[in-house]
Amino acid sequence: MILVIGATGHIGSKIVTHLLAHGQKVRCVARHFPNKEDFQGAELAQGDANNVGFLMEAMRGCSAIFTLIPPNPQAEEVRFYQNKFGEVIAEAIEEAGIKKVVNLSSVGADLESGTGPILGLHDQEERLSEITHADIMHLRCTYFMENLIAGLPSIIGMNRMFGTINGEVPIPMVATRDIAARAAFLLMNPDFKSHNVEYLLGERDISMNEAAKILGRAIGHDDLEYVEVPPQEMRNYYIGAGLTEDWADVYLEMEEAFGNGTIAGTFQRDKVNTTATSLEEFARTTFADAFNKALARQNQIRFQQQQSGGEARP
Template sequence: MILVIGATGQIGSKIVTHLLANGQQVRCVARKFPNKELFRGAEFAIGDINHVAFLADAMRGCTAAFIMIPPDMKATEVRFYQNKIGEVIAEAIEEVGLKKVVNLSSVGAELEAGTGPILGLHDQEERLNEITHADIVHLRPTFFMENLLAGIPSIISMNRFFGTTPGDVPLHMIATRDIAARAAFLLMNPNFTSHNVEYLLGERELTFNEAIGILGNTIQKPDLEYVEVPPQEMRNYYIGAGMSEDWADSLLEMEAALANGTINATVSRDKVNTTATSIEEFARTTFLDAYRKAMTTDITHRTPPSRDAHI
């Protein structure tokens, strides 16, 4: 039995799909499952991962687990929230004696300051590394291509995509399907030992100008424009969209660390950490599907800008 925390999320749901397609027994953890038919064949552990007893019960009988700290954009203190959840996860692993763990972390997780929400993932890596009985892989993916979906309302209403990062700064970008594929492989083939780090950097580096240009051509908007906006303007948007002030400030700190190269300087691209899905493939599949769906609904009244729900 393999446990998947965050089974309804962008990465967790894809991991579950991989595992079930390969005949694995899967136990899915989430607060709720609005579309249980998508998880046919899996077991459900429905509850709050703030509680050690619940999570330990969910882990019992499992040979491996995918773990993550689900983001809560309304949390008033980001790092406190992350550490609270992280402590529960670690305590449950220790209580049950789980042997094999794949932990979702992030590029930049080795840095001790200046990376916003990645700091909570830094803390979690250190916490998990104190568990000596468990073999652990910390997956450190880069910026999710799926973050680009948040710009669809402004693309529809204004033919623009807004962000705080300069449009000509090269960034690594990855499709979450590639993160899920690697996580599923490790869970099905848990031959790793000790504590390890794996980077996942996407198919190639891209600037926002390049990425948005490709998206625009795919949706037949060749004049689609990437527009850099001041951090304060983005902060106001984030808070207006429902984020806590600390989350907004935390995301802006992370965006600044991406823009100035602090995070990218921690890793170099090679054949091992380069993944398959290109921005062109993402554009004609995931992005195009989301764009078409949005075009059939009344969303053009929404106010831009939007970006970076999570790295």
Template sequence: MIVVSSAASNTGSAVADALLAAGHQVRVLGRDRDRLRRFVERGAEAAEVRTDDPHSLREAFADAHGAFVMIAPGLIPGSSDFPAHQRRVISAYRRALDALDGLTRIVGLSGWAANHAGARGPVWGLRPLEEALDTLTGVEVTHLRPGWFMENALPMIEEVRATGTAHGLIPGDLPLPAIATADIGAVAADLLAGRRKAGAGALELQGPREITLNEITAAIGEAVGRPGARYERIDAATLREGLLAAGFSPHMADGTTAMTIDVAERRIAMTQSRDAETATPTTFEEFLARLIN
């Protein structure tokens, strides 16, 4: 049995989809059983749990030989103390997985922000999650550190479609290690199933090539009938104001802005080279075509 936590999330669902497609026995976990129904229809078991409840998590992980874990929700816009939420989730996983009979493999979803010891905002908890999982004994733990999610471009699609322009704080010419969530799920599934040998520690994941926001905006423009679409950079104050207008608490707006600044100023960056172990196949153009067509 392989257990996938937060299976209704983008990455968790990608892991569950890949495992089910390969014929594995899977148990999916989530806060809402209805959102897990599509996996049950394909033969998975389902358990309704909260990621900050160690007791229900331990029951849900029972008889698992492999486990996929991640901090979820990864963003709570209205939170006034998001690190407290992250600490509860990390503690719950640590307690739920400790000395669990039969468990041999854990894949944790971290991120490239874990490369930066001073990571701020929503990504603060990634390194603490890694450190907590590393204290478990008798299990092989792999931390996946994917780069910039291609799904981050989804709001840009509607903005370009409506105005021909996308906006952001990250410099338009900064190369980003963009990666599709489906590719992260495929790697995690291969590690959990033993089809891919786990290395020690963290595995940074990135798509087949780096891409800039200028290039991303141009590609979106071509795809949605807005040729000549352009990317315009905004400052930190404008980003924060936009987040507040969208319903973010001051705490979450400040943290999200700080996180974005860390990317923009290259404190959050890849440390492993792109090679056969770290590269994934989906290009941004392929990702976009699947969305638009």
């Protein structure tokens, strides 16, 4: 039995799909399963992964587990939240006697400051590495291509992408499908021993200016632009979008670390850590699909507003 924590997320759901397709017995952990039909063939453990007792029970009988600290944009103190969650996971692994662990981490997790939410993953790597009986693989993944989907409202409304990263600076970007594929392989073939680190850096480094052109072509917006904005302006946007002040601050710190080379200086690209999915492929598939759905929702809302307005006229 293989346990997947965060089974309804971008990465966890794809890991489950991989494992089931290869005939593995899978137990899925999530707070809610809104579409249980997507998990046919798997055991569902619905509950709070921030509870040691619940996690220990979910881990019972498992030969390997995938673990992560899910982001919580409502957390008032990000690192405190991450460490509390991480402590629960580590305690459950220790008490349940799990032998093989694949842990989702991040590039820059070896740094002790200046990386925003990655600092919580630095703490978790150190915490898990204190568990001597478990063999652990820390997957240090780079900037998710899926992060670009968050820019859809401004792309649809203004034909622009906004951010604080210098538009000319190339950064590595990885598709979550590639992370899931590697994680699933490791869970099915847990030959790793002791405590290890593996980087997943995407197909190549890409600047935000280049990314805007690639995404724009995929959705028929050839003139899509990336616009660099001051951090304070971006902070206000993040808070307005629902992030707490601390989440906005740490996210901006992470973006600065990507843009100024702090994180890039911690690794080197090679054939092993270069993954398959290009931004062009991601743009044609995942991003274009998200764009079309967002556009359809917006058009539906406009239609409903027009209908409502029409009914209100005398």
